[in-house]
Amino acid sequence: MLDAALLNRIGRLRLVARHIRAGQMQGERRSTKRGTSVEFADYRDYARGDDLRRVDWNIYARLERPFVKLFEDEEDLAVHLLLDGSSSMDWGGDGEARGHGDTETRGSDDGEVRRKGSSKWEYARRMAAALGYIALASGDRLSVAMLQCPMPNAQCSMSTLKLRGKGQTLRLFDWLSGLQAAGTTDLNASLRAYALAGGRAGLVLLISDLFSPTGCTEGLTALAARGHETVVLHLLTPDEVDPPLSGDLRLVDVETGEPQDVTVDGGVRALYRRRLEAWQDELRAICRTRNARYLPVTTDAPLDRLVLHDLRRSGVVRG
């Protein structure tokens, strides 16, 4: 799923939550616990009951008073990796929306230049694999879930996987490669269901194209209310950013099957791009007020560059 070189390079990274520190706790406070790691934090006076092994004997020898060395406790982070499993994610790339390949007629009459880039679903899974690997490698608790929740108010049964430790990497990869995007997904319902399902508040990484008829505002609100800190990775293919369409068309939504008649010309295409930018601005604003970060990603960006450069610059990963 990911090549070894990339794994090597991203294995040193760790995911960063800006506000969440303690494992089970939701806190605005600075890290309270002193732990057992090797990172020195402070000294304090010895108190009765303290572990004698922590007394700094060198200090005691010099000052003749016992001091206890304090170390940073290494808290694990709950990382929730949410993958939009709607069929709109199964789009684009050289494979041309597997499952729709036979009816694919995207080549327009004036000879379309095919865009390079992998399928959105493939790209999403690789991105999930990379981010999951980072989480596992840095010892975080990882929950991976594929969001497939067709009805707005139905009970969502989503497949989730909980993993911990670098040793689980292969399991993660196997599980991811077994996933298949299909059907419709109501993002709001899915996110709400995930928030209600509990789990430690932590860092939620949502990989989705956000093509949900009802939007994702309520879902993000629910996540924020649960204490999660969300990173929305808004994944689009280049086709979706600048559709190579022209003429009198009937656009068929692969997810809902709904047709939409449209006559595409240069003006309409420009309008589409403006409309997309407005939508992204709108999403960014929604995220800002819901303790979330918004990151637009297109599938023509190389994955290593995305993880090592873009995500690092936006502060999602560090290291």
Next chain:
Amino acid sequence: MAPGFLNPLALLFAALSIPILILYMLRLRRREVPVSSTLLWRRLLRDREANAPWQRLRSNLLLLLQLLILALLTLALARPFLPSRSVVSGSAVILLDGSASMQATDVSPSRFEAARRAARQIVAGLGAGEEGTVILAGPRPTVLASAVTDHAVLRRALDEAVPSTGPADWADAFALAAAALAGNPHAQAVVISDGALPPDLPALPGETRFVRVGERSDNLALVALAVREGAAGPQAFVRVTNSGDATAQTSVELWTDGALFDVRTLTIPAHGSAGLSVDDLPYTLQVLEARLSGSDPLPLDDTAWAVRSPAAARRVLLVTPGNLFLERAVGMLPGVELTRLAPGQPLPDTPYDLLVHDGPLTTTLPSGNLWLIGAYGAGPTTVFTATALARAASDDPLLRYVDWSNVHVLRAWEVEPPPGARVLVEAEGGPLLFVAERPEGRLAVLTFDLHDSDLPLQVAFPILVANLTGWLLPPGGVSETALHPGDPLSLQPQPEAVRLVVTAPDGSAYPLPVGQAAPTFVATERLGVYRVEQFASDGSLLRRDPFAVNLFDAAESDIAPRDVIHVGQAEVRPASPGREGRQETWPWLAAAALGVMGVEWWAFHRGMGRRGGTR
């Protein structure tokens, strides 16, 4: 008559709009394209429709334009018409006056153009299936279009018609019209003219209509210009007519070989003429040109030319047993060097231009120009005495001013004229005088002995002798030096000439064959001075002979439009366009359809360009 359609069945073509609509719907069955999500498109279209409610209409613009084109073409095919006024109803035989007077410019741009316009209107008024015939009445009337229903062909025929510089032969034109009317008994003849028609035209079947063109009658015309050898050099005679209603004054310019020689003022009474003579013209004069100053409606007759042929001494050999009248008459002719021989004497070696043989032939006929008088050959000859005048070709130039009516002949020999001969005077018993062109020369024959008639005592005799010798002794290379437009001119090339070229006044050259005896030049339509040039085999110019073509037609120069023409017994007055005609409007519709097609093409490509522009 109300507006309507000539071909209403064509309106059924409107049904073609159904396939167009179907095709349009088929075309609009949109190509299905799967996309990952229509979410953005939906929002986009909501914005767009809110912003521009006319967008939906714009997409149908092409359909509307196409339907409009179809509507226009269907209407054009149905041939709608508006009622118009025309002088004829039904098929028409148009007699277009192409005589010289139609070149008068009293109506702008000319009478002929006005006549052409009137003819076009008549053509435009012809309905479906109604035939039009166009006859151009010039010196040689021609049928430009015969029983044609296609307006385009008729219009083209009218466009090709050009007026001539001569008088119209109306009798021939009416004969052609009668033939055309015989083919279509419902047709009407329309004479488009200024009315200068002869009064004795035959009646035409059906009613004849007359469309008059021309307004003014004031025209000064040179009707005669001649050069004569006077005692003190060449003399010129000029005659000018005035067809206007007022006395006119003009100045006559005389140009000798291109240089202005004299200007004389002349006062011409209304409907009259005035003449003047000019003496002391230069001895070297070759071409005299007379011009009337000022402008009048008909410029054709304001210039005239005369060619002087300085008479070289012509050698005439007279073989006669003794004929005082003949000797005197021939010897008196200017420029003639007469040699007299008695019959039986051998012919002299020196060349001569004309042999006049009086009396019975004793030798075989020599070649060259011959005038035989009372001659009969060695064979059996009979004599007839029925010499009462049967016919005299008084319109022949050779009998000009020759009054034969008082000539009495006792007896004459029966002589069979050779083929192609022109019999000038015929008695009941046989020809008295005939002329013929032979390859070896010209021939004139009087079939009686002058002593057997009182002809030598008549005034006609010296005139006849002058005419005949003048014809038998052609001045140089051309038989005549003054012609009317369209007159044929027979040329007499010298034996050594291998090339013969006639140069017209406009500079165009007409090479003529020299193999035959007397080549004839017929392209004398233009007025002016022509030049006949003969070249030897080494290319050198043998001689150059000018001749002039002048209108010199008082009837044509009298441009007054007539109020009535006589056709048969009927008097025909100018017709007013009161009859019902039909003005077809399909060309406008077709042009509109073409325009809309252009707009549609532009709209289509503009749409394409916008689509591809952002690529």
